[in-house]
Amino acid sequence: MIYLENEIIRLALGDWSWNASVAGFINIIGEENVTYDGASAQIPVNCLEDFEDRYFRYFIDTYEKALPWYRIVSFKNTIGFYNENGFEGLDLKKLKSINDYIKDTVKRYLTSNSFKSAFELMGEAERMAELEKNLSKVREPKDDTDFEKVKEEVIGELKKQFEIINKIIEYCGNENGRRFIGAKNVIYTIIRNGWNGISFLNPQTKIKDIYEDYRTYFVDEAREYLAADKQKFRYKCFTCGAPIRDMNNDMSFLNQSGFDTARKPSHVWDFVNDIALCPVCKLIYSCLPAGFVYVNNTGLYINANVNMRYNVRVNRSARDSVLKEGRNETASRRIYKVLVEAMERERIEKSRYELADVQVVRYENERFKFNLLPESTIKLIHKYHDEISGLIRTGYKEGKESYSIYEQVLENIFNNQNLFLLVYKLLHFKTASNKDCFFHMGHVEDILSINAGLIKSLGGMENMDENRNYINEAKNSGYHLRKAFMKNNEKTGKIPGISYRLLNALKTGNRNMFMDVLLNSYLYTGNKVPAVISEIFRSDELFSTIGYSFVTGFIAERSDDSGNEANNEKTVNGEEN
Known part of the structure; x- marks a missing residue:
């Protein structure tokens, strides 16, 4: 996957971690230094000059506001x-907000170890310690009346x-402050998500300057290797197959991918380690975090592994979209929104690159999660784009925890899992505890439509009439039955009980119980x-689809009881959605 010709490094696509690392490497050096050739990219060796500065600058520039x-x-x-404006x-x-900033932001960070070590590199440790000591909160009056008395x-x-x-701010905000404090910040918030335990992330490192540490451990070794005579090298790089001098550079520093060959010899054949990297591959893998886009501790990488240019640009577009989203969006919701947008772009680009299944890699809770999205899934997301987008701000509370319907x-x-269990849960909560439900029945109807499309894409619902x-x-039908109950007694308590029995029958797949309650x-x-009720006997999928749709109309919205038809415009708290 790496070839060296006439001071040119040629990088080819490989597995997901390598592709993400290559994309990160290109993000760092800039596309202006890259020549694309199908599934590979050519990069001049001189791009490694001052690479340590480019490395940290990329992360600081990208995630600055976070x-x-x-x-x-x-x-x-x-x-x-x-x-x-004279206050x-x-x-x-x-005033309380300012005090919170003083206590929870300035004093908290200035006394943290990472900031202290950055101040030492800046030569400002003593001065910053003195400023932090002199900084204090302003006394807060008891109430607004007292505040006005002592406002001056x-x-x-x-x-x-x-x-x-x-x-x-003057010391932290200057070029030197941004260089060292920003670098310390990205090390522990971004870079550590991809790799750990070596260079500046080794607790026992002897080099205090993080830039020098990275250059020494990664860049200098790579440049020395490129210039070395490799004819007498006995071993081969596990990633690219290039000759290497020894087996010292293993993959144990990669999170959730490598392993400690000294402690886990049983992971390799015959207890003899044959997994090692050349210094260039090690340098490329150090760029893995730059191939992902992160929000807090959640990351995303789309492995578009047919065309190198597209691999870089689809992830760059995802990065820009994620970081552009407002801070009021949760981290995971921003990731999912961008993923849907990326799938839309993937559908368009497919005609150009004839892409097969799309691999999506997510980093959540210090673990990598993988999904292989076939063409049918991409088409499904496109077909139900409006319905899916309408679920973005929906959710419910279960106990003290809040859950996003959109994400689920x-x-x-x-x-490729159907949504019947989720629909059951939403209808059950709507009946039992409406105050904890942040969705309306129109959203449930949309979920049922999406679910029907999902089941069809998986080969289900073969016996259904496409024209109905x-x-x-x-x-x-469910809504009109509800109206009939309300006509007999507007304050009837039968509806919740009937709803529970119908939901129980649907959850257990018991058609007889469902029909007994219904009749x-x-x-x-x-x-x-x-x-339409007689159609439930065609298949299990139709039984669940028709049954849950019936209960959706039967439960209805409170606003519907005033006379609105069930298929009127969807409303939340009386407002048009």
């Missing part, structure tokens, strides 16, 4: 705002603290059993 360093220096705008608009709430005193004290904060639907789609909308028919209900109201 770094603790930025949380400190960005407060300069707030200080400027108050100084310009007009300052109240007790804003508060402003005077704030000015003193702002002077200290300005000095802190996509997770099931990626794993079973979901809509069953939903309306008794229609006998009670004197209504005719709709024709």
